[in-house]
Amino acid sequence: MTRTSGLTITIALVLALASAPVVAQTAPGTAPPAEPPSTNAMVNLIRLLVQQGTITRENGDQLLRQAEAEAGQARAAAGGLTPPPAGAVRVPYVPETVRKQIRDEIKGEVMKEAQAEGWAAPNQRAPEWVNGLHPNADFRFRGEWDSFSRDNATDIVDYSAINNTVGGFDFLNNFNNIPIINTTEDRHRLRIRARVGFDFDLGRDSMIGVKLATGDDNGPISTNQVLGGGLSKKNIWLDQGYLKLAPYKWVTALAGRFPNPFFSTDLVYDRDLNFDGALLDVHPFNGNTAVALRGGAFPLKFGSDNFSSLTASTQNYRSPTHWLFGGQLEASQKLGAVKFTAGGAFYDFRNIQGQLSAPCLFNGQSRSILANDPVECSTDGTRAFFPRKGNTLFFLRNIVVEAPDTLPASNRQLFGLTYKYQLLDLNAAIDFPLASIPMRLQGNYVRNLAYDRKDECRYGADLGIPVTNVIVNNGNTNPCSVDDPAKVDSGNQGFLVRLLAGNRNPRKWGQWNLMGEYRYLQTDAVPDAFTDSDFHLGGTNAKGYSVSGTIGLMRGVNLTARWMSANEITGRPLGIDVFQLDLNGEF
Numbered sequence: 001m002t003r004t005s006g007l008t009i010t011i012a013l014v015l016a017l018a019s020a021p022v023v024a025q026t027a028p029g030t031a032p033p034a035e036p037p038s039t040n041a042m043v044n045l046i047r048l049l050v051q052q053g054t055i056t057r058e059n060g061d062q063l064l065r066q067a068e069a070e071a072g073q074a075r076a077a078a079g080g081l082t083p084p085p086a087g088a089v090r091v092p093y094v095p096e097t098v099r100k101q102i103r104d105e106i107k108g109e110v111m112k113e114a115q116a117e118g119w120a121a122p123n124q125r126a127p128e129w130v131n132g133l134h135p136n137a138d139f140r141f142r143g144e145w146d147s148f149s150r151d152n153a154t155d156i157v158d159y160s161a162i163n164n165t166v167g168g169f170d171f172l173n174n175f176n177n178i179p180i181i182n183t184t185e186d187r188h189r190l191r192i193r194a195r196v197g198f199d200f201d202l203g204r205d206s207m208i209g210v211k212l213a214t215g216d217d218n219g220p221i222s223t224n225q226v227l228g229g230g231l232s233k234k235n236i237w238l239d240q241g242y243l244k245l246a247p248y249k250w251v252t253a254l255a256g257r258f259p260n261p262f263f264s265t266d267l268v269y270d271r272d273l274n275f276d277g278a279l280l281d282v283h284p285f286n287g288n289t290a291v292a293l294r295g296g297a298f299p300l301k302f303g304s305d306n307f308s309s310l311t312a313s314t315q316n317y318r319s320p321t322h323w324l325f326g327g328q329l330e331a332s333q334k335l336g337a338v339k340f341t342a343g344g345a346f347y348d349f350r351n352i353q354g355q356l357s358a359p360c361l362f363n364g365q366s367r368s369i370l371a372n373d374p375v376e377c378s379t380d381g382t383r384a385f386f387p388r389k390g391n392t393l394f395f396l397r398n399i400v401v402e403a404p405d406t407l408p409a410s411n412r413q414l415f416g417l418t419y420k421y422q423l424l425d426l427n428a429a430i431d432f433p434l435a436s437i438p439m440r441l442q443g444n445y446v447r448n449l450a451y452d453r454k455d456e457c458r459y460g461a462d463l464g465i466p467v468t469n470v471i472v473n474n475g476n477t478n479p480c481s482v483d484d485p486a487k488v489d490s491g492n493q494g495f496l497v498r499l500l501a502g503n504r505n506p507r508k509w510g511q512w513n514l515m516g517e518y519r520y521l522q523t524d525a526v527p528d529a530f531t532d533s534d535f536h537l538g539g540t541n542a543k544g545y546s547v548s549g550t551i552g553l554m555r556g557v558n559l560t561a562r563w564m565s566a567n568e569i570t571g572r573p574l575g576i577d578v579f580q581l582d583l584n585g586e587f
Contacts, residue, residue, distance in 0.1 A: 042067055043067075046060050046063050046064055046067070129200075132201035133200055134198060135196075135198045135587070136198065136199070137587045138193075138194075138195050138585065139192070139195075139586075140582050140583070140584050140585075141190075142191045142581065142582045142583075143190055143580070143581045144188070144191060144578065144579070144580050145579045145580075146186060146187050146577075147186050148182075148185065148577075149567075151575075152183040152573050153572035153574060154183060156181045156183055156574065157179065158180060159389070159393060159415050159468075160386055160388065161179040162179060163383050163385070163387060167376075167412055168397070168412035168414045169413060169414075171411045171412075172407075172410055189226055190228070191226050191227060192214060192224075192227060192234075193224055194214045194225075195214070196211070196212055197212065197240060205245065205247055206244065206246070207243075207244045208242070209240055209241070209258065212239060213239035214235060215235055215237050215239075221532075222270070223239060240256075240257050240258055241257050242256030242257055243256055244258075250283050251283075252280075252281040252283070253278070253279070253280050254278065254279045254281075254296075255277075255279075256276075257275070257276050258279070259275075260274065261275065261279050261281065262425075263328065263330045263345075263427055264343075264427060265442065265444040265496055267446060267521060267526070268423065268425055268444070268531060269530055269531070270532050273530055275296070275298050275324075276298055277299055277324075280294065280296065281293075281294040288333065288334040288335075289332070290331065291329075292331075293327075293328075293329050293330075295327035296325075296327075298325075299321060299323055299324075300324055300349070301381070303319040303322075303381060320351045320381075320382075322385075323348075323349075323350040323351065324347060324348070324350070326346070326347045327345065327346055328344065328345035330342070338432045339431040340428075340430050344424075344427075345423075345426075346422070347421075347423040347425060348422050351382070352384075352527065353416070353417050354416015354417050355379040355382045356379065356396065356397075356463055357378045358377070358398065359398050360398055360400065362412070363401045363407075363409045377398075379396060379416075380414055382396065383396055383414040383416050384416055384417050388531075388533075388539035389538070389539035389541070390521075390523050390524075390540030390542070391417055391418075391527065391528045391540060392456075392488060392490050392523060392524055393415040393418060394416055394465060394466050395415065396415060397413055415467075418455055419448070419452065419455050419490075419524050420455070421524075421526070422450035423446055423449070425446045426445045427442070429441065429443075438501070438502060438503065438504075439499070440498075440499070441500075442496075442497075443496065443498075444498075445493075445495045446494045446521075447493050447494075447525065448525050451524055456480065457479070457480035461481055461482065466479055466488050469489050469570065469571055471487040472486050473485060473487060489570040490570075491522030491523055491525065493522050495519070496519040496520075497519075498515065498517035499517070500513055501513060501514045501515075503552075505586075506550050507552055507558060507586065508554065508556075509552050510552060512549070512552065513549070514549050515547065516546070516547045517546050517547075518544070519543065519544070519546075520569070521540050521541070523541040523569070523570065525540060526540060528540045534578060534580070536576050537576050537578065541568055541571065542567070543567060543569050544564065544566030545564075547563050548561060548562035556587060560581070560582040561580070561581050561582075564578045564579075
């Protein structure tokens with residue numbers, strides 16, 4: 001754009017003042033008639049010079065004609081406009097080429113920003129389904145050090161490995177190879193957890209959620225994947241897949257496999273546990289006072305379709321479906337910067353208690369056991385699934401022989417849960433600031449209401465008796481014998497107290513938190529298949545503390561260090577300390 005210099009503009013404006021008409025001169029020697037003052041400063045200046053004799057009348061007239069001509073040229077250059085009236089603003093003339101250049105530059109900058117932010121593009125429109133797709137992903141790189149007490153028991157059986165063995169484990173012919181849990185050798189592992197998923201809005205009141213995750217196995221509570229294995233590929237599982245409906249603002253329904261919908265802690269349910277089934281959540285009150293009522297049905301294992309045929313009697317048994325029925329009432333109240341939250345839940349685990357089988361034949365050529373083929377007994381479907389350590393277990397199979405044999409060809413056994421499980425789960429939390437630092441104090445108490453000592457000997461003195469959590473009495477390991485019975489040292493309660501200071505989930509530099517907790521969980525307070533897999537390396541019958549700290553490193557990335565120290569509550573010594581260092585990224 002060309003710019004007129006300040007001097008030229010000044011001259012043009014001054015010359016424009018000379019546009020007033022000029023009155024003709026009188027003859028020499030006569031006094032000029034009085035003329036009213038002009039509003040034009042240049043005209044008044046020339047008249048003053050003539051009156052004072054500085055210039056002659058002829059020169060003055062000539063100057064006035066010249067000034068008028070130059071003022072006309074200035075007006076033409078300025079578009080022929082007269083000076084604006086008082087209070088008006090005159091916009092300078094901008095040539096068309098300059099206006100086009102400015103317009104193109106602004107349009108280019110706006111469209112560049114629109115394309116970068118994804119809200120517009122020239123002659124291009126994204127499909128509607130793209131706006132409803134919301135991807136999410138997280139990744140964790142973990143270094144873990146497991147340290148075991150030097151006086152730990154060295155013969156703690158890995159019951160999960162046995163119950164997942166096809167046909168059970170042969171305690172008669174393979175006694176020297178019973179799977180044992182490592183309880184003495186410290187170890188260091190590098191593990192990852194990778195999860196990726198998306199939420200897809202079907203409309204204003206419905207959506208689909210899907211998530212894939214890593215994992216060493218198909219167990220319910222851990223998505224950790226150990227690195228190594230000769231650089232082999234890693235497993236990927238369907239971690240979540242569900243439909244969410246919200247026909248009203250105060251009603252939500254879930255169906256499929258979805259995240260834990262209950263207000264709870266990892267004393268009962270591991271952080272990575274997802275639920276299969278359906279749930280209805282009604283929350284009529286929201287805001288400073290909120291109330292929610294939720295309940296659902298979750299299948300744990302479907303029963304067998306056919307009767308077992310490998311029994312010595314004509315009695316048949318069809319395994320029932322295992323269920324978890326859960327309901328919870330949750331309420332919260334916010335008073336200024338302080339928020340109170342409380343919840344009471346009841347979880348009924350149906351049909352997970354083990355059942356002693358009908359007499360099961362394990363000898364003779366009529367059965368293929370001698371050929372190492374799988375063997376099934378009538379109640380194998382009631383065995384404990386994914387047992388960790390802690391719950392009280394018993395031998396599930398009633399193995400018999402036919403004459404003339406006196407010993408079975410094999411003693412392949414599975415383990416079942418001795419007790420039933422109906423949990424009362426009480427949770428409370430208070431969020432408050434302390435010197436501008438967010439604080440959260442949380443407590444959890446759980447009690448197994450179905451725990452009944454009578455279940456220990458419900459099959460008599462010789463069959464279905466507990467084999468774990470037993471304290472020997474005068475050399476007797478049978479807690480159901482009449483004379484000098486052993487004792488089943490178990491319990492049905494647990495609690496947790498946790499204090500968190502700082503941000504819940506630091507995700508950028510400058511955010512942080514510190515956490516400390518103490519927990520106590522007796523042997524049969526909860527099913528050990530679903531509780532925290534990190535504390536005491538999983539299971540129940542554990543007490544101890546943990547401390548952790550997290551610091552945000554950059555957007556979506558943080559670093560967490562956690563130390564857990566746990567010991568057994570009862571039974572043989574088992575002390576385990578765990579240190580974890582996690583690098584987390586979340587999108």
